[in-house]
Amino acid sequence: MLFRYLNRSGCTNPEIYRAAQIDRKLFSAICTKPHYQPSRGTVIRLALALQLTLPEAMEFMERAGYALSSARPGDLVVTYYISRGVYDLMTIEAALYEIGEHL
Structure with a gap:
């Protein structure tokens, strides 16, 4: 599913992991290790970077x-x-910070 959305986005992998503010190594692990389980926050960050609908x-x-x-x-x-x-991560994180939450 990640690869389908990556292809649809038209963005390069570096553009996506930078937009998600995740490390290249983490992104690589998600893409190459079939049983790798990313954290909840990482999944949300990727959804935002890929600009997915709700x-x-x-x-x-x-x-x-x-x-x-x-x-x-x-x-x-x-x-x-x-x-x-x-989908601006900074905007969303600022709103989360206001209520004492984080990704």
Whole structure:
């Protein structure tokens, strides 16, 4: 699923891992190790970097073994921004910081 979204994005791998603010080695591990389990925050960062729609982001999270929950304030912030097409990581992290959350 990651590779499908990478191809669709038209961006290079470095553009995506930089936008997600993750290390090249971590990105490489995610792409090359079939059983590698990235953290929840990393999956959210990748969904934002790939500029996924809310349904796509939710499926992407689910495939990685996570979910966006309406019971978690931080998830509500992420859902709010994705549903409005705002993918700027700094903006989202600032909003999360305001409520004492983080990715």
